[in-house]
Amino acid sequence: MRSGSLPEHIPGTEADMRDLPVAGRPPAERADAAHNRRRILRAAAELIAEHGVDALSMDEVARTAGVGVGTVYRRFGDRARLVYAVIDDRERDFQAAFLHGPPPLGPGASPPDRLRAFLHALADRTEAQADLLVTAEADPPGARFRDGSYELYHMHVAMLLGRIRPGADAAYLADALLAPLAANLFVHQRRTRGMPLDRIKAGLDALADGLLTS
Known part of the structure; x- marks a missing residue:
């Protein structure tokens, strides 16, 4: 999870994303x-x-x-x-898939299809290691936002949103789309509220569709 620091700008091209560290x-x-x-x-x-x-x-x-x-x-x-x-072992595979893998998660699909595929894949990735991610995101408090993986997710989502809605505040909207996938909220929804994974993915689709159609 804790990769080196990443550049603060939001990449606007696929080449920018391919150059980011895994x-x-x-x-x-x-x-x-x-x-x-x-x-x-x-x-x-x-x-x-x-x-x-x-x-x-x-x-x-x-x-x-x-x-x-x-x-x-x-x-x-x-x-x-x-x-x-x-x-990190699981994270490397996930990042390689959306940076370099086949579409729709990887390059080659339309930005809306890639965005939906990414949100679904991140839900699967969170499901697979939920307890570990809760621990990692809480130690120290706010660690999720200082982690290189979150920055990479944010850059990727912001890049896709910038292509879908030029002129929109892609940086803010990327945070908004990633917020439901914080591990502690994800675990609360899955285990306390008993939400099936498919329901969470449907909710993510609804959030994305609201951005894509507004």
Whole structure:
């Protein structure tokens, strides 16, 4: 999640978006180290999905991954860094999909189709790691808005809105469209109010359609 700082301007071309960094890209590493990294992240993700993030332990991750616990500590340092690495692993795939992947999420579709596809994909991405994202967005308070991933989402949505409605306040409207996908609100809707994921996506469509047709 915590990629490096991104430029503050709103990109207006696809080339601008393609040049933006993908969050959490790991440094070049030996093949055996990369293999161990993938095994550890896969094991951590499975354990979090099964038992929740609060139950995650470095010892259990090592046992599940089939590596020594020292390998886990040397690679990730501590439990908190491992949790963020699990988030980043999924985040890289998501960002690569909307920056470089096939349409309608990636380049090649019309701006309205890309906007709807992005909102749906972000809902799926939030659903997949909701508990982890709640933790990441709350530590420290307001972390969501200082995170490089949010800035990239905002730039992407603002770029699409600028193409759909030239002259509109794309920066403000991008924040408005992303606000319902804050992890704490998403979890409240899904678990407290019992909203199906399809209902949330339909609501996002209604918000987007209001912008596209006004």
